[in-house]
C-alpha cells in the first residue's frame with residue numbers, strides 16, 4: 001500500500017480526466033442486482049462497499065468479491081508484529097495467509113456465507129508491474145518479498161499460476177462474464193497507491209473486453225463505480241487520529257481536490273445495521289486493525305461514495321497502457337522495485 005507512482009503525470013493522457021464541476025446523486029439499489037467488487041488487498045472491498053454489498057443481498061441480489069493480492073508485503077506491520085527488522089520470505093508468506101484467512105472470515109460475516117469470494121493470491125505490489133512490465137507467463141512478476149513468481153497460497157484459487165498481467169486480465173473478464181454484473185465497484189485510477197491505481201486500469205481493460213466480447217453492451221448496462229481509499233495524508237478525516245473516533249454519523253464525500261472530471265459522484269447511504277456490520281466486518285481484519293485500526297474505522301461512515309463512469313470511459317485504455325509499457329521499456333535495466341521505493345519513501349534505513 002505504499003508505492004507511490006506518478007499517475008498524476010501519466011494520466012494526463014486520459015481524456016476522461018478533464019476538470020469539471022461535480023454533483024452528487026444518491027445511489028439506489030434495485031431488486032436482484034448483481035454486484036462485483038474488485039479489491040487490490042484484503043479489506044479494500046469492505047472499506048469501499050460493505051454497506052452496498054449488504055443492501056444488494058438484502059434486496060435479493062448477489063455479490064462477488066474479488067481480492068487480487070494477498071497483501072503480503074506490508075513490511076512495517078510485519079516488522080511490528082514479529083518484533084524484528086530483518087524479514088524472511090516465510091514471514092511475508094505467513095502474513096499473506098493470515099490476510100487471506102481474514103478475507104474469508106470477513107466475507108462470511110458480511111454476507112452470512114452468501115458472498116462469492118475470489119482470493120486470487122497475487123503478491124502485494126505486483127499489480128502495477130504486471131500492468132507495465134509483465135504481460136505473459138514467460139516473464140511473470142517475481143515478488144521481491146516472498147520470492148515467488150507464481151501464486152504460492154493454498155488459500156488462493158489460482159495457486160501455481162504465473163503472476164502475469166494477461167492472466168489477471170483474463171481472470172477478471174471471466175468473472176464479469178459469469179456474473180453479468182449490474183454494479184461493478186473498483187478502485188479509481190487516481191488512487192495514490194500503485195496496486196489500487198493499477199487495478200483501476202485492469203478493471204477498465206477487463207470491462208471493455210467484456211463489452212467487446214459480448215457484442216458491445218450487455219442487455220442491462222452496468223453501473224461502473226470507482227472508489228477511493230488512498231489519497232492525501234489527511235484523507236479520510238480521522239484516519240490519523242491518535243485515539244479511535246466514531247465517525248459513523250458523518251458522511252465521507254470524495255475529496256474536493258480529486259478531479260471528478262465530467263462524472264457524477266454517487267453516494268450510498270448506510271442504515272444503522274449496515275454501519276454496525278461494516279465495523280464488525282472490518283474487525284475481522286485483525287492484522288490491519290493492529291497496523292492501522294484508526295484508518296480502517298475512518299471509513300465507517302453514514303455513506304459510501306463513488307465516481308460513476310460510463311461505457312465510454314473504458315475505451316482506449318489499451319492504447320494508454322501500451323504507451324506506458326513502451327516508456328517503461330527504456331528503464332528495463334532497473335526493474336520496478338517496491339522495496340527500494342519503500343526504503344526511499346518511508347526512510348526505512350534499517351530494513352535489509
Ligand SMILES: [Zn+2]
Pocket residue numbers: 001040041044196229
Ligand atoms: Zn489496499
